[in-house]
Amino acid sequence: MSSELVLQNVDKIYGAGTVHAVKDLSFTVKPGEITALLGSSGCGKTSTLRMIAGFETVTNGAIALDGRAIHELAPAQRGVAMAFETYSLYPPLTLAENISFALKAQKLPSADVDKRVKAMAEMLEIGDVLHKYPSSVSGGQQQRASLGRALVRKAGLYLLDEPMGQLEPQLRAVLRGRIKHYLREHHCTTILVTHDQTEANALADRIAVMEGGVLQQYATPAELKVRPANLFVGTFIGEPPMNVLPVRVKDNGQTIDFVLEGSDGQVLSYAAQDFPDAVRRRLKNDDGLVLGVRPHAVHIGKKGLMARVVTCQWLGDQTHIAAEIAGRTVVSVSHEQIKAAPGSSLFLRIAPQDLHIFAADSGAAIAHGAELA
Amino acid sequence: MPHLELASISKSFKSNKVLDDISLAADAGEIVVIFGPSGTGKTVLLRLIAGVEEPTAGTISIDDQDMADVAPEHRDVGMAFQNFALFPHFDAFENIATPLRARAQSAAQIKEGVARVAKLLKIDHVLSHAPRQLSNGQKQRTALARALASSPKLLLLDDPLRNVDAKLRFEMRLELPRLLREAKSTVLYVTQDYKEAMALADRIAVLAHGKFVQVATPEEIYRHPATVNVARLFGDPTINLVETVVGEGATIDLAGETVEIDKAYAGLKGRSVTFGVRPEAVALGDGAGLKAQVMAVTPLNERTVLLLQTKGGAELLASLPSSSPAIPKAESEVTISFNPIGSHLFDRETGATHAKGRA
Amino acid sequence: MDHTSTLEQVIRGVLITCVLVFFLFPIFWIVLMSFQTNETILRIPPSIVFEPTLSNYSALITGRLESAAGNLDIAFMKNLWNSFFLSASSVLIALVLGIPAAYAFARFRFRLGEDIAFTLLSFRFAPPLLVLLPLSLYFKQLGLTNTYIGLIWVYQLICLPLILWIVRGYFEDISPDIEHAYRISGNSWLKTFWKIAVPLAKPGIAAAGLLAFIFAWNNFVFALILASADKQPVTVGALAFVTASGIQYGQIAAAIVLSIAPTLALALYAQRYLVEGLSLGAVKG
Structure with missing residues (x-):
């Protein structure tokens, strides 16, 4: 049932060439794979989704589902199931009727339809409101019904537009787990559009x-965290966001020193052998760099960079400490409960394999950890 | 003043x-x-x-x-x-x-x-x-x-x-x-x-x-x-809640299996309670104990959330630091136990928390 | 999809042309008439080819009408001034009274509040003739017949409800938090009204004022019954051209052109406000 989706050099230009919403976009979603289109508003993700669904024409390029070019077809002929951000439930139908709508149109036996609707409702925790009309249930329940209506169908491709934005926070984690399990189990090829990286991850x-209509990087969540292609992806992905430190590099043969910009000579210093020759060759020539460090990789210890505590916040399962170095705030996340008084000093340690090194001018990644990007 | x-x-x-x-x-x-x-x-x-x-x-x-x-x-x-x-x-x-x-x-x-x-x-x-x-x-x-x-x-x-x-x-x-x-x-x-x-x-x-x-x-x-509702409002993912009855010693029934909980609750035998355990207090291990299957692995910021299902069908969320070396794969089987810090019993009628060590 | 076919565009063009012709032709024809003598206007068949004359306009402006039957004195310029004076003062007074009232209706829930607001609006539903007979009797008693004050008073029936309902909608659109923020910052409610509510409702106030002005300007019946020649606005004054010896079409046309010119100019100038006022404030109120 599951299909492969291929986008090839897709462009979307609105108006008389004034707004170039999607630029030369190519990517492949493998059968049964769940892909998230992630970006802030105006990045082109929604235009892309609408082109795949058929609500928007493709200016240039091609979209193929299982080798069949679908971008010229009417939406109904594409074999695509979609859950809308605005739910778009049919108001005169109950939630159960909404969910079963497409199944009934396929003339499936009603016992079969009932069974599938019931299972879907149970998974999405709307079993007790199935007989109600959309206007008399909460936004979160409407959203779950809309999601159920899309998932209950058998389709080659599932398109989910911000499918969990309105979900009750207390339900989110469980539903994420169940939906992921369902998509896996049914081998559904899925595209999920979201601005919320937590959901995408x-x-x-x-x-x-995506950013500015351009695909920045297409990779697994882990890969995006460990090997971001550029500074944009590095700082966009990750919550709390990656710490960013502009530095100048000095390699004296024994040690590699990263001098913090704007400081009176504060240095992140590493033994030269911490970095392979390939990386050192690149760094020698580069004067201005930007170091990126994930908050969980900033360790607090007895030695290292001295910093002044700005805030220390314990959130139940983790502690966030913000400390100031050279006028910049560095955030450290730890999974234990730590107490540090604001204004006190502490020492931060960053292992060389946790450093992300970007070019200061282009933002392109130079090295991740001790490996060339 | x-x-x-x-x-x-x-x-x-x-x-x-x-x-x-x-x-x-x-x-x-x-x-x-x-x-x-x-x-x-x-x-x-x-x-x-x-x-x-x-x-x-x-x-x-x-x-x-x-x-x-x-x-x-x-x-x-x-x-x-x-x-x-x-x-x-x-x-x-x-x-x-x-x-x-x-x-x-x-x-x-x-x-x-x-x-x-x-x-x-x-x-x-x-x-x-x-x-x-x-x-x-x-x-x-x-x-x-x-x-x-x-x-x-x-x-x-x-x-x-x-x-x-x-x-x-x-x-x-x-x-x-x-x-x-x-x-x-x-x-x-x-x-x-x-x-x-x-x-x-x-x-x-x-x-x-x-x-x-x-x-x-x-x-x-x-x-x-103070109450089950307060517990539900603080924490992401939300605290796991299971309606159950306290059994012999400090045990509860979890979808048909008897599970040990904090010894401090020993005096509550026979009470109808809601058992609550924070996802970060669900500890994973292997060996003997309560077995569960990993249904889905969903990363959540600096942590990773696992959706677990016991043999009896009880669903539990567990949350681990993403940097921890032992994150199991989806569909694998793990043994779980509950850390006393982060485990609570709430009265099923009133929702009030049962104080540890007292009936 | 975001494209429209050629056929659609053609049909759309034709329809728009029809609508434009339908609405603009009378105005176009009146402008033509105003430059013709009665003879050329009444010619059969009518033609748009003629020798233009300014005699209609000069007659209006000098106040002397020379027709085949003899000379007639007319007070058109006086009428024009009356129109302007009556409309402007009515709107001004309606604004002074209506804006605080609109604010009160928008912000405070008080007993009978909705009923009072609706009663005020209902003045707009009643046919003016219905109130005119009793009103003219009262006015005679009070000595208000044929006075500016009397007319301005009656014109409040036109202006006040309009201003009240449009401006009220605008006040309701202002988040109360903005006013709260200003008060908490240390300002009295009166200052909050002046510095926050009124400036933010300005587009609505402008739109309502303009609409009220145009409605007052175009009023006919009130002035016809309650005022005699020297206090009458242009709408009534134009009747003078229906003389015993015939209807002076040329002069009527010129009078119409002169009397719609100010409101038209005003309306075009404030088009943006007007549309906004009609669609936003009025609908919401």
Whole structure:
């Protein structure tokens, strides 16, 4: 049932060439894969989704589902199931009728339909409101019904537009787990559009990060965290966001020193052998760099960079400490409960394998950890 | 002597009772977070204190003075609104200057006062902009600056980070404690984000159904929630809850399997309870014990959340640091146990927490 | 999809042309008439080819009408001034009274509030003739017949409801938090009204004022019954051209052109406000 989706050099230009919403976009979603289109508003993700669904024409390029070019077909002929951000439930039908709508149109036996609707409702925790009309249930319940209506169908491709934005926070984690399990089990090829990276990370096998209509990187959530292609992806992915430190590099043969910009000579210093020759060759020539460090990789210890505590916040399962170095705030996340008084000093340690090194001018990644990007 | 004192405040709109006989005292310089889901009357409470709305019953005193007949403009409070409520026809400078102008300060004093808070909030470069020219983050900072400008003794912040994006919210969450410390005001901060509440509060007052369910430090509320509802509201993912009965010794029945829990609960045999265990208190191991299958692995920020299912069909969430080396794969089988810190028993009827070590 | 076919565009063009012709032709024809003598106007068949004359306009402006039957004195310029004076003062007074009232209706819930607001609006539903008979009797008693004050008073029936309902909608659109923020900053409610509510409702106030002005300007019946020649506005004054010796079509046309010119100019100038006022404030109120 599951299909492969291929986008090839897709462009979307609105108006008389004034707004170039999607630029030369190519990516492949493998059969059964869950892909998230992630980006802030105006990045082109919604235009892309609408082109795949058929609500928007493709200016240039091609979209193929299982080798069949679908971008010229009417939406109904594409074999695509979609859950809308605005739910778009049919108001005169109950939630149960909404969910079963497409199944009934396929003339499936009603016992079979009932069984599938019931199972779907149970998974989405709307079993007790199935007989109600959309206007008399909460936004979160409407959203779950809309999701159920899309998932209950058998389709080659599932398109989910911000499918969990309105979900009750107390339900979110469980539903994410169940939906991911369902998509896996039924081998559904899925595209999920979201601006919420938590949702993308939780659900997707691979994430396409978009910005300004351009695909920045298409990789697994882990890969995006460990090997971001550029500074944009590095700082966009990750919550709390990656710490960013502009530095100048000095390699004296024994040690490699990263001098913090704007400081009176504060240095992140590493033994030269911490970095392979390939990386050192690149760094020698580069004067200005930007170091990126994930908050969980900033360790607090007895030695290292001295910093002044700005805030220390314990959130139940983790502690966030913000400390100031050279006028910049560095955030450290730890999974224990730590107490540090604001204004006190502490020492931060960053292992060389946790450093992300970007070019200061282009933002392109130079090295991740001790490996060339 | 507390700086702000609310005594038996009630507020009704027609027949709808929003606040029901609530009392709270805040010391000078204290940050009290009013926390609760939307629609619980948090904003109404702030409006009562600001004086733009009148309580149906009860008294509000600031510095021991009853505020009943004091107009909002004479209460010396600063307030920031969830929707920012900037004056669209004033530029950022004039917006921030409003409280200073109302206090009849000289032009030089006003300029200095605005410059001080603008610098603190890093908006000194956009002071000449009209609100519609400001980004969301700048609007929110301008609104905060306006509230802080006259150094009011009492600051009322109504979910000021609600309408900014996640990244800005995080940044401001780290920045706010320093700002509030420097302002030296007593702060009442309304939010429905439990992380914000824990990060900022000296004390959290949990509001539900018009009443304060628990007023305590963040640590107390997270570690010792007064009711099952408080436990549900704090924590992401939400605490796992299973309705069950306490068995022989300190055990419960979990979908047909007998599971050991905190020994401190030994005296509750036969009670109908809700067993609650925080996802980070679900420990994974291998070997003997309660077996569960990993249904899905969903990364959540710096942590990874596992959806587990026991043989009997009970669903549990477990949360591990993403950096931990032993994150199991989907479909694998694990053994789970429950860490006593983070395990609770709640009365199934009342929802109240059973104290450990007592019946 | 975001494209429209050629056929659609053609049909759309034709329809728009029809509508334009339908609405603009009378105005176009009146402008032509105003430059013709009665003889050329009444010619059969009518033609748009003629020798233009300014005699209609000069007659209006000098106040002397020379027709085949003899000379007639007319007070058209006086009428024009009356129209302007009556409309402007009525709107001004209606604004002074209506804006605070609109604010009160928008912000405060008080007993019978909705009923009072609706009663005021209902003045717009009643046919003016219905109130005119009793009104003219009262006015005679009070000595208000044929006075500016009397007319301005009656014109409030036109202006006040309009201003009240449009401006009220605008006040309701202002978030109360903005006003709260200003008060908490240390300002009295009166200052808040002046510095926040009124400036923010300005587009609505402008739109309502303009509409009220145009409605007052175009009023006919009130002035016809309650005023005599020297206090009458242009709408009534134009009747003078229906003389015993025939209807002076040329002069009527010129009078119409002169009398719609100010309101038309005003309306075009403030088009943006007007549309906004009609669609936003009025609908919401």
